[in-house]
């Protein structure tokens with residue numbers, strides 16, 4: 001496909017044939033034929049208007065820590081939010097609102113709240129990626145979900161218009177936010193609501209969340225948990241008891257530490273997906289439980305990401 005004419009934003013923020021592998025934590029994926037890297041809300045708005053006027057779909061890439069991108073070239077435009085990073089703070093009594101552009105690393109929002117003793121984001125301790133990615137997937141831990149601290153989300157709608165959503169009105173699900181189902185809408189900014197607390201208490205809660213990670217392979221190339229926990233059960237436990245730990249396909253291997261993590265050791269996206277599908281099959285055969293993906297698959301696949309076997 002030849003590159004379509006890009007919108008009127010500086011060329012340095014419109015890139016062609018960009019390898020995606022360095023931009024995702026699994027380190028796999030083909031090239032993006034066209035990638036937009038907006039820095040401001042206005043630039044993002046121009047990109048969305050262009051996408052809309054060209055009638056094309058798009059894919060939003062945040063920190064790339066929860067996506068499996070196929071090895072084939074990515075033909076639809078990729079919007080990379082990496083440069084849309086800024087935090088503004090407003091206070092009202094003991095409530096502190098943090099207005100974050102969507103590409104702000106969650107780590108930065110968390111650090112600012114920890115430094116100041118603002119409570120609310122501790123449940124995101126140790127979660128890589130951006131504010132937009134965290135909200136799109138309602139990221140969380142055993143101690144809670146990020147959606148509980150969202151005051152407001154500003155989105156750009158499929159027709160390019162701007163919309164505001166109250167966090168309290170959103171029906172947050174387990175690792176899901178219905179606003180972003182279908183990938184047609186993009187989060188432009190998010191306001192977190194935190195409360196003044198004691199620095200020690202906030203640090204203690206964040207440390208508790210971090211302790212949960214001891215069983216995770218944090219130094220390997222992974223994308224966090226591959227599958228969601230089925231109701232009342234642990235995907236990691238089912239995978240472990242189905243004999244998945246340590247099995248490999250090409251350069252992809254199920255972690256010896258945690259069976260719900262797949263490590264990439266110089267493998268391809270195909271290796272990772274094939275291994276994930278094999279693991280899902282093993283669990284289905286042994287327990288009759290079908291595991292849903294927590295990671296998002298994107299791109300063009302020879303094997304179907306949603307295949308049950």
Ligand SMILES: Cc1cc2nc3c(=O)[nH]c(=O)nc-3n(C[C@H](O)[C@H](O)[C@H](O)COP(=O)(O)OP(=O)(O)OC[C@H]3O[C@@H](n4cnc5c(N)ncnc54)[C@H](O)[C@@H]3O)c2cc1C
Nearest residue numbers: 062063064065066102129130132133134139140187223224
């Ligand atoms: C070592 C490790 C540990 C992890 N631990 C956890 C954990 O404890 N809990 C947890 O929930 N997750 C965990 N994850 C997964 C991941 O870090 C989170 O899901 C994270 O919130 C994803 O954010 P991201 O910016 O990387 O999103 P990406 O991976 O870039 O994107 C994920 C999805 O969100 C969409 N998206 C991203 N930005 C936007 C936007 N601005 N608007 C609309 N859609 C958008 C993308 O299109 C994609 O569908 C872990 C990952 C790793 C590698």
